[in-house]
Amino acid sequence: MPLFLRQIIALIRKDILTELRTRESITAMVVFAVMAIVMFNFALRPIVDNFRPLAPGILWVTLVFAGTLGLSRSMSTEQINQCMDGLLLAPADRSVIFIGKAATNVIFTLVVAAIVLPVMAILFDETLLNIGVIGVVGLGVVGYAGAGTLIATMAASTRAREVFLPILLFPLALPLLVAAVLATTGIIGNWPVGDYISWVGVEIAFIVIFWTAGTLLFEYLVEG
Amino acid sequence: MTALLKATNLGKLYGMRPVLKGVSLAVERGEFVAILGANGAGKTTLLRILATLARPSVGELTIGGIDALKHADRARTHIGLVSHQSLIYPDLTARENLAFYGRMYGIADFGFSISDSSTGQSAIQNPKSKIENALRRVNLWNRKDDFARTFSRGMIQRLTIARAILHDPPLLLLDEPFTGLDQSSAANLSALLRETALANRAVIMTTHELTRGLQGVTRALVIKAGRIENELTDGITPDALTALMA
Numbered sequence: 216m217p218l219f220l221r222q223i224i225a226l227i228r229k230d231i232l233t234e235l236r237t238r239e240s241i242t243a244m245v246v247f248a249v250m251a252i253v254m255f256n257f258a259l260r261p262i263v264d265n266f267r268p269l270a271p272g273i274l275w276v277t278l279v280f281a282g283t284l285g286l287s288r289s290m291s292t293e294q295i296n297q298c299m300d301g302l303l304l305a306p307a308d309r310s311v312i313f314i315g316k317a318a319t320n321v322i323f324t325l326v327v328a329a330i331v332l333p334v335m336a337i338l339f340d341e342t343l344l345n346i347g348v349i350g351v352v353g354l355g356v357v358g359y360a361g362a363g364t365l366i367a368t369m370a371a372s373t374r375a376r377e378v379f380l381p382i383l384l385f386p387l388a389l390p391l392l393v394a395a396v397l398a399t400t401g402i403i404g405n406w407p408v409g410d411y412i413s414w415v416g417v418e419i420a421f422i423v424i425f426w427t428a429g430t431l432l433f434e435y436l437v438e439g
Numbered sequence: 440m441t442a443l444l445k446a447t448n449l450g451k452l453y454g455m456r457p458v459l460k461g462v463s464l465a466v467e468r469g470e471f472v473a474i475l476g477a478n479g480a481g482k483t484t485l486l487r488i489l490a491t492l493a494r495p496s497v498g499e500l501t502i503g504g505i506d507a508l509k510h511a512d513r514a515r516t517h518i519g520l521v522s523h524q525s526l527i528y529p530d531l532t533a534r535e536n537l538a539f540y541g542r543m544y545g546i547a548d549f550g551f552s553i554s555d556s557s558t559g560q561s562a563i564q565n566p567k568s569k570i571e572n573a574l575r576r577v578n579l580w581n582r583k584d585d586f587a588r589t590f591s592r593g594m595i596q597r598l599t600i601a602r603a604i605l606h607d608p609p610l611l612l613l614d615e616p617f618t619g620l621d622q623s624s625a626a627n628l629s630a631l632l633r634e635t636a637l638a639n640r641a642v643i644m645t646t647h648e649l650t651r652g653l654q655g656v657t658r659a660l661v662i663k664a665g666r667i668e669n670e671l672t673d674g675i676t677p678d679a680l681t682a683l684m685a
Binding site: 220221222224225226228229232267296297298300301302303304305306307328368382 | 458490492494512513515518520526527529531539540543544574602638
């Protein structure tokens with residue numbers, strides 16, 4: 216196996232091991248996501264009969280906010296004892312670190328999505344448990360983690376990182392979120408494929424743009 | 440003899456403010472170079488550039504004959520860094536920390552299950568042995584499965600040295616390694632560093648302390664306002680250095 220792949224796997228493995236020990240990221244993300252869904256349920260149930268038109272919006276708002284918690288945490292763990300320097304000292308291209316951290320964020324957010332989707336299907340709309348929706352969620356999570364890791368790296372070196380991250384990330388991720396919501400709406404609303412497939416294309420384009428940008432720009436972000 | 444590290448006319452600007460000006464330095468194997476200076480003199484900036492953690496605004500840097508500005512990833516295989524920050528993950532054990540860094544250096548990608556006899560590899564090539572050797576060398580083998588967060592400052596600093604020498608780098612960079620250590624831990628660290636430095640390596644250490652860790656130093660450089668102002672190769676004593684820094 217090429218060294219860069221082994222290095223990426225080592226990074227992912229280290230982050231998962233740390234998470235299994237501390238349970239700080241995924242626990243916070245899951246608790247936040249489930250609480251948000253329950254609150255949406257109590258707030259909207261008295262005034263809404265059919266949740267199907269609302270479900271995609273609720274799903275993505277929940278995933279994005281929960282995902283942001285994980286993003287912030289994923290880079291801040293590397294600030295402890297200046298561990299980021301340890302990564303930067305490794306004989307690896309800087310893009311290896313970006314890909315490893317972004318892949319970890321994808322895994323953590325997918326774990327949250329795997330819990331959120333059944334809960335939402337029970338509370339709001341059973342059609343959310345659909346292979347098409349799962350695919351759209353997968354693409355959305357990959358895109359959001361790519362952009363989020365890039366911005367979280369920028370935010371990590373600032374004092375107001377918790378504020379800086381969402382302020383920069385949310386406007387940047389807006390095209391992805393619009394596309395994900397509309398694609399999800401199309402799938403559970405049984406639209407003709409041609410009516411929502413372009414939104415899936417927007418998700419893919421977002422992934423290509425931000426993972427490429429992250430791979431190319433990460434070096435300049437971490438070296439100031 | 441070809442210099443292991445050769446820096447030529449290094450300069451660094453933070454915004455419009457120069458923090459390093461025309462620093463040139465050549466260090467050979469077996470040398471133990473101390474870079475002294477007051478806080479803010481540019482010591483850490485220089486060391487971060489030598490460690491390829493920061494890019495100089497101008498100048499050239501070769502490490503082990505490799506252009507460290509063009510091929511930094513290759514040059515990094517020659518570098519070990521010990522700083523006052525440990526670069527150690529507190530929620531991993533001592534062994535897991537070294538295993539992770541070993542994998543990042545491409546020397547320990549298959550855990551701990553392969554024994555010397557089963558692979559036929561020599562001890563030095565076997566990742567398990569490398570980790571074990573490094574931990575034994577810093578006297579932490581008996582604490583290998585303890586979380587780093589349970590270690591004292593002195594033990595953390597020893598683990599940091601084990602991490603830095605895991606890949607057997609010929610160049611060891613030390614950034615204020617005695618910060619926060621008590622007298623006893625500092626003495627232990629000093630002895631360990633001398634032993635490490637003698638193993639056919641070059642060592643460059645920055646410090647603002649003139650009383651600790653200077654035993655074994657073969658050359659002292661004084662840096663002031665980002666420029667190397669003075670150099671001492673004989674009679675390196677605290678008194679001589681104090682006079683040089685004045």
